[in-house]
Amino acid sequence: MSYKNFPMVPRVIFGRGSFNQINEVLAPKRLSINAPFIYFIDDVFKNNTWLLSRISLSYEDRIVFVSAKEEPKTSQVDQLVENIILESKALPSGIIGIGGGTLLDLAKAVSIMLTNEGEAKDYQGWDLVKNPAIYHVGIPTISGTGAEVSRTTVLTGPEKKLGINSDFTPFDQVILDSELTKDVPQNQWFYTGMDCYIHCIESLTGTYLNTFSETYGTMALDLCKEIFMEDNLSDEEMQEKLMMASWHGGMSIAYSQVGIAHAMSYGLSYLLGTKHGIGNCIVFDHLEDYYPEGVKLFKKMKAKHKIELPQGICADLSDKDFDTMINVAFSLEPLWENALGKSWKKTITRAKLKALYQKM
Structure with a gap:
């Protein structure tokens, strides 16, 4: 019998206030001054200085606010990837998803599609991804989906709703700071x-x-x-x-x-x-x-x-x-x-x- 050899999230920080360590966690992962960190953040935090003030942007780093009102789509992933390629001088140093399952799934999918050819819909299924994703970090601001730990990124495509299930999907780093969930309705x-x-x-x-x-x-x-x-x-x-x-x-x-x-x-x-x-x-x-x-x-x-x-x-x-x-x-x-x-x-x-x- 052949047993599945699953990857797990290799690094995790847990504790209230641990989000404060985001900058020191990312610093050693920067590839060059031209390789930005790109933050996908749920747009409910758009004016939330309590959260945003803790992120230090340098060089070409940027924040992209994304609405989580709709489930993530393959077309949305393709658009985000295209924007990054057009706006960056080099492949990003990393993608950081901050939000609920929608934002975490988008961060996982984009980090995969930056190193794999074609469109996101081509990878909906099991073990179709060929190349490792770029470095990606998950920071949940609501608990329950398990997206922070799973090897799938659930996407609605033109023909089906199905995840990109692959060994390259799980995050390289997760920060579990329960304080970030305090304002969930x-x-x-x-x-x-x-x-x-x-x-x-x-x-x-x-x-x-x-x-x-x-x-x-x-x-x-x-x-x-x-x-x-x-x-x-x-x-x-x-x-x-x-x-x-x-x-x-x-x-x-x-x-x-x-x-x-x-x-x-x-x-x-x-x-x-x-x-x-x-x-x-x-x-x-x-x-x-x-x-x-x-x-x-x-x-x-x-x-x-x-x-x-x-x-x-x-x-x-x-x-x-x-x-x-x-x-x-x-x-x-x-x-x-x-x-x-x-x-x-x-x-x-x-x-x-x-x-x-x-x-x-």
């Missing part, structure tokens, strides 16, 4: 936190499960239960614990896979542009037949935090629309196999999937 905190919770449920109940995944997944799940169901944690403790839950949840799927909620959420995202975290929640809410215990606890968490999920988002869709979503969901074969086993096509039909989407 309540709903967003819940949806992204539930992305982590759903990672754990799908990994721990899947057919791909192994002790590596189980160890990380169990740890992340225990943290999620503590964060979302107990009342005795301070804000700081919750922020720190969710940051670690996100990390461990991301690790739990490195050696296994996610499942039905993610596959179906990709369909919603591709057709309707539904953001990943909330999309997972909308789908997972209807999956009690597949994850009975997980969904039961999810509904309790939802009630406890007074979260109202959007209803009827699929109410006015045509048969063609449903077909599009089903095609995207079914294209993610490893997710279905993890959830339902090798003969998953006998268990789940297009009609079943359509009926589920119609409930949403």
Whole structure:
């Protein structure tokens, strides 16, 4: 049997205030005065001097503010890469992503596409990347997606929503400073936190499960239960614990896979542009037949935090629309196999999937 030889993030700094070390971390990585560091920062921080004042720009370094209102697209990656090539005298010294999953995925994708020919859509899939990415750093400002630790960068392309899954995708350096997550709005905190919770449920109940995944997944799940169901944690403790839950949840799927909620959420995202975290929640809410215990606890968490999920988002869709979503969901074969086993096509039909989407 051949075992997968996965890369992990080689360097990580953890702790409140650790973002202050950004400049000393990057300094030795500068290739030349012509090779800039390029920061992709979520545009919610555009006027945030508390965060921005800590970044020292020198030579040709620059900040690019990116909106995270929409899921990242392959065309957006291509545009960012083109801009960098046109504006820089040399290949950048590094790409630094500061934000949630969208910004982290864009940073990973751009760092790959700067050293690989063609368009981002050509690399959607598993192990298609030929050349190592340039140096890239991930600094999450919201916890849950696991994007800071995963070997994928999830992108919506012209034909599908699928990640660039490769050994060159993971960050070279991650800074986990939970203080950066202190201003996340309540709903967003819940949806992204539930992305982590759903990672754990799908990994721990899947057919791909192994002790590596189980160890990380169990740890992340225990943290999620503590964060979302107990009342005795301070804000700081919750922020720190969710940051670690996100990390461990991301690790739990490195050696296994996610499942039905993610596959179906990709369909919603591709057709309707539904953001990943909330999309997972909308789908997972209807999956009690597949994850009975997980969904039961999810509904309790939802009630406890007074979260109202959007209803009827699929109410006015045509048969063609449903077909599009089903095609995207079914294209993610490893997710279905993890959830339902090798003969998953006998268990789940297009009609079943359509009926589920119609409930949403």
